[in-house]
């Protein structure tokens with residue numbers, strides 16, 4: 744993909760590896776949520792690609808909802824302040840919820856969302872994250888379904904952005920700045 748001057752992309756996880764892992768996660772979740780009323784809650788914007796693929800890898804009559812939050816804004820560092828830009832559309836009473844994230848980095852975003860969703864009356868709340876960057880964790884959050892652990896590098900693609908760019912890459916790439 745074309746980049747801005749001074750930016751380079753190096754593939755960290757190929758589209759093929761990602762698809763294979765998403766299929767595995769989908770099969771696991773299908774087995775774990777038999778006979779349960781499942782709602783996937785995608786955290787916008789970064790999770791939009793992952794939710795689309797994961798939802799289709801789960802063979803259950805699930806519902807999908809979204810929350811929009813932002814903590815990174817234009818930066819490559821979390822501001823530490825999580826703002827809700829869009830809340831849930833539906834009640835979670837009697838539902839089993841999986842919060843779907845593209846990445847857990849400091850953990851600040853998911854820590855906030857996990858508390859928020861758990862206060863909304865769901866029967867259970869689990870977390871599914873495609874990427875986990877444990878080296879940068881500031882608060883502990885449980886990741887019940889995990890795609891890949893990645894090193895401490897800023898990544899883009901498969902929904903992840905820098906300053907809104909590169910979400911449409913099929914691979915997950917390191918962003919290298921010169």
Ligand SMILES: O=P(O)(O)OC[C@H]1O[C@H](OP(=O)(O)OP(=O)(O)O)[C@H](O)[C@@H]1O
Nearest residue numbers: 787788789813814815848849850851852
């Ligand atoms: O673990 P953390 O350090 O909190 O980082 C993870 C969060 O940061 C990114 O969101 P961002 O704020 O960039 O919003 P976006 O999804 O709209 O890009 C990402 O999508 C996660 O939601």
Ligand code: HPA
Nearest residue numbers: 848896897898899903904
């Ligand atoms: O590595 C990252 N890339 C894009 N967005 C992010 N938000 C937290 N970590 C990252």
Ligand SMILES: [Mg+2]
Nearest residue numbers: 789815816904
């Ligand atoms: Mg972002």
